[in-house]
Amino acid sequence: MSANLTPRAKFATTLLKTAAALSRATGRGDGSVIGGRVGLIVEPRLLELLAEGRHVVLISGTNGKTTTTRFTTAAIEAIGKVATNSFGANMPTGHTTALAKAPKAEYAALECDEHYLGQLLDAANPKVVALLNLSRDQLDRAMEVTALAAKWRQTLQTSAGQSTIVANADDPLIVWAASVCPRVVWVAAGQSWTADSAICPNCGSHLDRFGEFWRCTNCGLNRPSPQWSVAQTGEAVVGPDGRRYELNLQLPGRVNRANAATALAIASLFGVDPGQAAPRLSEVASVAGRYAKVEREGRQLRLLLAKNPAGWLESFDMIEPNPPVVLSLNAREVDGFDTSWIYDVDFTSLAGRKVVVTGDRRTDLAVRLEVDGVDFIVVDDIKAAIAAVPPGPVEVVANYTAFQDIRAEFNRVN
Numbered sequence: 333m334s335a336n337l338t339p340r341a342k343f344a345t346t347l348l349k350t351a352a353a354l355s356r357a358t359g360r361g362d363g364s365v366i367g368g369r370v371g372l373i374v375e376p377r378l379l380e381l382l383a384e385g386r387h388v389v390l391i392s393g394t395n396g397k398t399t400t401t402r403f404t405t406a407a408i409e410a411i412g413k414v415a416t417n418s419f420g421a422n423m424p425t426g427h428t429t430a431l432a433k434a435p436k437a438e439y440a441a442l443e444c445d446e447h448y449l450g451q452l453l454d455a456a457n458p459k460v461v462a463l464l465n466l467s468r469d470q471l472d473r474a475m476e477v478t479a480l481a482a483k484w485r486q487t488l489q490t491s492a493g494q495s496t497i498v499a500n501a502d503d504p505l506i507v508w509a510a511s512v513c514p515r516v517v518w519v520a521a522g523q524s525w526t527a528d529s530a531i532c533p534n535c536g537s538h539l540d541r542f543g544e545f546w547r548c549t550n551c552g553l554n555r556p557s558p559q560w561s562v563a564q565t566g567e568a569v570v571g572p573d574g575r576r577y578e579l580n581l582q583l584p585g586r587v588n589r590a591n592a593a594t595a596l597a598i599a600s601l602f603g604v605d606p607g608q609a610a611p612r613l614s615e616v617a618s619v620a621g622r623y624a625k626v627e628r629e630g631r632q633l634r635l636l637l638a639k640n641p642a643g644w645l646e647s648f649d650m651i652e653p654n655p656p657v658v659l660s661l662n663a664r665e666v667d668g669f670d671t672s673w674i675y676d677v678d679f680t681s682l683a684g685r686k687v688v689v690t691g692d693r694r695t696d697l698a699v700r701l702e703v704d705g706v707d708f709i710v711v712d713d714i715k716a717a718i719a720a721v722p723p724g725p726v727e728v729v730a731n732y733t734a735f736q737d738i739r740a741e742f743n744r745v746n
């Protein structure tokens with residue numbers, strides 16, 4: 333921990349906290365990024381120095397990393413204090429701030445942007461690295477996803493050192509990247525989006541799939557046997573010894589049960605008894621507004637964020653079968669200006685229910701639903717959407733800025 337910091341690192345930490353506090357006081361977010369930036373200017377090795385002597389887990393992947401980090405933090409808190417980064421601050425500036433703010437925490441659970449994994453491996457010397465999944469973002473194409481997997485594979489080979497990898501056995505790109513490491517714990521975390529892994533990342537041949545098993549017809553890359561999995565029945569995780577750990581999650585869907593399985597696998601590597609960790613996961617009710625439930629005019633809205641094609645598919649798996657669904661789509665800079673990716677998402681599961689479409693690009697979404705034979709109505713904004721559905725539960729699915737707009741309407745609900 334930070335007891336042995338050099339005077340320069342201590343000074344950098346003080347400046348970091350001051351900058352973060354100033355940023356908060358002037359209403360510019362929580363100050364994690366600016367604070368970290370200031371600290372790293374004064375002491376470029378600050379992240380490394382602050383991580384020294386702690387037990388660190390890095391959690392990365394396209395989807396689910398924020399939730400898995402929250403679950404992991406809740407699980408490890410059973411045995412000690414955990415430093416963790418605030419939502420969205422998943423680059424080295426945010427990690428530096430997270431560690432600086434929790435000098436006494438023996439453990440650290442750090443969500444890591446996919447492109448910074450190598451840098452964090454070098455700086456934080458993690459005990460565990462969890463790799464969840466890789467799929468395309470709005471702007472990426474499958475080629476770029478494979479390139480990222482190749483970069484991970486190379487970086488793990490050179491920098492993973494003594495780390496144990498917790499990796500998703502159901503994602504061929506993750507398996508290919510992680511299999512260069514000597515110690516891997518495999519989790520059957522599922523893959524709702526298979527379009528980016530139709531071909532073998534190792535040799536480019538066709539991948540055969542039978543049920544949950546997959547295998548390359550040419551080089552033999554295949555699904556490793558998982559030690560951890562989501563139970564086939566009920567809401568539980570099955571551990572390496574076949575023991576079943578019951579879940580009572582507030583967060584919906586199979587995807588979150590898979591995130592829970594990954595968190596329990598990580599926690600057990602830190603010496604936490606999964607039987608003690610599993611009930612703690614039910615404390616997580618929402619994650620930066622995601623899954624939050626808000627009420628207005630007798631409508632109980634549940635807010636689901638879906639940033640990319642895989643996220644949209646996962647959200648359709650999470651929604652309850654009967655309530656009306658509000659879909660909101662924007663295409664501002666962080667969302668990507670091009671909405672053509674919505675044609676990669678299958679919307680047919682929404683057919684037969686009440687669907688309301690809104691957001692800046694509601695007409696794009698309307699055309700897409702028309703193609704999939706889903707009936708819908710189009711409204712101007714979330715207020716009009718609320719008025720358009722009867723009192724009772726409502727599922728709301730939105731992409732990044734559309735989600736932030738809705739969150740703002742409800743006073744930035746967490």
Ligand SMILES: [Zn+2]
Nearest residue numbers: 532535548551
């Ligand atoms: Zn192959």
